[in-house]
Amino acid sequence: MTDYGHDLLFGTMLTPPPDRATDVVELAELTEQEGLDLVSLPDHPYWTNRLDAVALLSIIVARTTTVRVLPNLANLPLRPPTTLARTAATLDILSGGRFELGVAGGALWDDIAADGGPRRTAAESIAALQEAVRIIRDLWTPGEPLRFDGTYYRLDGAPRGPFPVHDVPIWLGAYQPRMLRLTGRVADSWVPSSPFFPPDQLVAANQIIDDAALDAGRAPGAIRRAYNIGGTFTSDGTGFLQGPPKVWVEQLAQLALGQGISTFILYQVESADIIRRFAAEVVPAVREIVATERTKPRNAR
Numbered sequence: 499m500t501d502y503g504h505d506l507l508f509g510t511m512l513t514p515p516p517d518r519a520t521d522v523v524e525l526a527e528l529t530e531q532e533g534l535d536l537v538s539l540p541d542h543p544y545w546t547n548r549l550d551a552v553a554l555l556s557i558i559v560a561r562t563t564t565v566r567v568l569p570n571l572a573n574l575p576l577r578p579p580t581t582l583a584r585t586a587a588t589l590d591i592l593s594g595g596r597f598e599l600g601v602a603g604g605a606l607w608d609d610i611a612a613d614g615g616p617r618r619t620a621a622e623s624i625a626a627l628q629e630a631v632r633i634i635r636d637l638w639t640p641g642e643p644l645r646f647d648g649t650y651y652r653l654d655g656a657p658r659g660p661f662p663v664h665d666v667p668i669w670l671g672a673y674q675p676r677m678l679r680l681t682g683r684v685a686d687s688w689v690p691s692s693p694f695f696p697p698d699q700l701v702a703a704n705q706i707i708d709d710a711a712l713d714a715g716r717a718p719g720a721i722r723r724a725y726n727i728g729g730t731f732t733s734d735g736t737g738f739l740q741g742p743p744k745v746w747v748e749q750l751a752q753l754a755l756g757q758g759i760s761t762f763i764l765y766q767v768e769s770a771d772i773i774r775r776f777a778a779e780v781v782p783a784v785r786e787i788v789a790t791e792r793t794k795p796r797n798a799r
Contacts, residue, residue, distance in 0.1 A: 500704060502719040504760035506788060508781045509536025510773060511570050511726055513766045514549040521768075522549070526558040528770055530565040532777035537562070538570035538600070538763060543577070544609040552577075552585055559593040567593065570689065570726065570763070571602035571671045575615040575623075579630035580656055583637040587660045595664035599634070600689065602671050603627040616650075624676050626650035631668055631684050638662055669724065678703055682710025682721060691726035691765055697738055697749075700757045724761035725753065731775060743779035750780065751787040 510529045514522045526537045537558055541551040551569050558567055567589070572582055582599065590597035603623035604610055611617045618626060629648040636644050636658070643655035667686035672678045673695055681688045688707060695703070708718035729739020729746065739746055753759040762784075764776060 500758040501755050501792070502721075502723065502758045502760065503792070504719075504722050504758075506754060506785055507535040507566075507724075507761040508776070508784075509534050509538060509565070509761070509763045510767050511538045511540060511763050511765050513768055514539055514551065514554050515547060516549055519549055519554070522554065523557055523561055525767070525770060525773065526565070526567075527561055528773055530562045532773055534565065534773070534777055534781070536566045536568070536598075536761070536763065538568050540766070541569045541572045541577075541602075542606070542609075543573055544606070544613045555597075556589060556592070559589055559596070562593075562596075564596075566596045566598055568598040568600045568669065571600035571669065573604060573610070574601055574627055574630055575604040575610045575618065576613055579633040579651060580637065580653070582630070583634040584660060586634070586666055587638060587662045590662035590664065590666055591660065595662070597662070598667045598669060598687075600669035600671070600687075601627065601630065601634075603677070620674070621676070622650070624680055627670070628680055628684065631670075634668065638666065667722070672703075672707075675706055678706040679710040682707040682712075682716070682718075683714040685721055687722040687724050687761070689724040689726060689761070689763070691728070692738065693728045693765065697753060697757070700753070700759070704758060722760055723758045724763060725759045726763045726765040728765040731772070743775065743783075746776075746780045747783040747787065750784045751791075754784065754788045755791055 512522050512525050529537050539551040555567050586597055586599045607617045629651050633646055633651055638661055641658055643657050644653050645655055646653040669687040669689050670681045670685040671689050672681045711718045727739055732741055735741035750762055
């Protein structure tokens with residue numbers, strides 16, 4: 499059993515089609531109105547059936563006041579680290595410290611290459627991502643112009659700044675061992691998606707992250723564990739998030755207490771009713787169960 503003790507957070511990942519731009523912004527506002535903590539958008543710049551995630555996040559930032567916002571996850575091959583660092587800092591300033599930066603190394607290489615981006619192997623994408631995380635954090639730190647001579651990125655005196663108004667967490671999505679080890683070494687948060695990474699795979703992945711964190715001199719609890727969750731409310735059922743709210747509550751509370759998941763994000767939600775039901779019938783009950791269990795001695799859980 500692993501519980502890293504982080505505060506529980508709940509949010510949404512919204513899908514931004516061009517013909518329903520206003521709907522997406524309204525769902526972001528509803529996420530905040532219903533008392534959830536976070537709004538995120540997937541980032542696939544090469545898909546023209548979706549609006550640009552970063553541009554839309556700027557609108558969401560302007561239309562909300564309390565929710566955290568982030569790309570889930572920014573496409574590094576098409577968004578260079580210098581651009582990501584400055585965009586993230588700008589949105590953090592505009593939001594009053596509510597921006598978090600999710601980054602992915604890339605996967606759909608034909609689409610990325612068609613848009614003029616690089617075509618990388620899995621190993622190359624991980625190495626490039628590691629360089630990018632270092633560059634981003636360095637650009638957020640005051641100092642002399644940044645020089646960086648990496649394999650994938652080279653900076654010859656890049657000016658630092660603008661600087662975020664809070665310590666912006668960097669989220670990484672990871673599924674394979676090499677990427678999970680990188681997450682343990684450098685990330686602030688790990689976020690897989692349940693449709694591609696079911697709950698029975700979390701134990702092994704968490705262990706890889708924990709071991710990598712320890713090897714890097716970090717505490718495993720320094721990495722928040724998030725989960726993009728796909729599910730359907732039904733009258734009965736026992737599959738993962740396939741059933742009434744009671745089933746959702748039991749399963750999410752178990753993931754929080756047993757797998758250390760402390761952030762749950764509704765995956766590609768398009769329905770206001772689902773957001774309302776999640777916020778009213780699932781979130782408070784999960785919070786209550788976890789809070790109650792955390793007051794007990796560990797050997798009594």
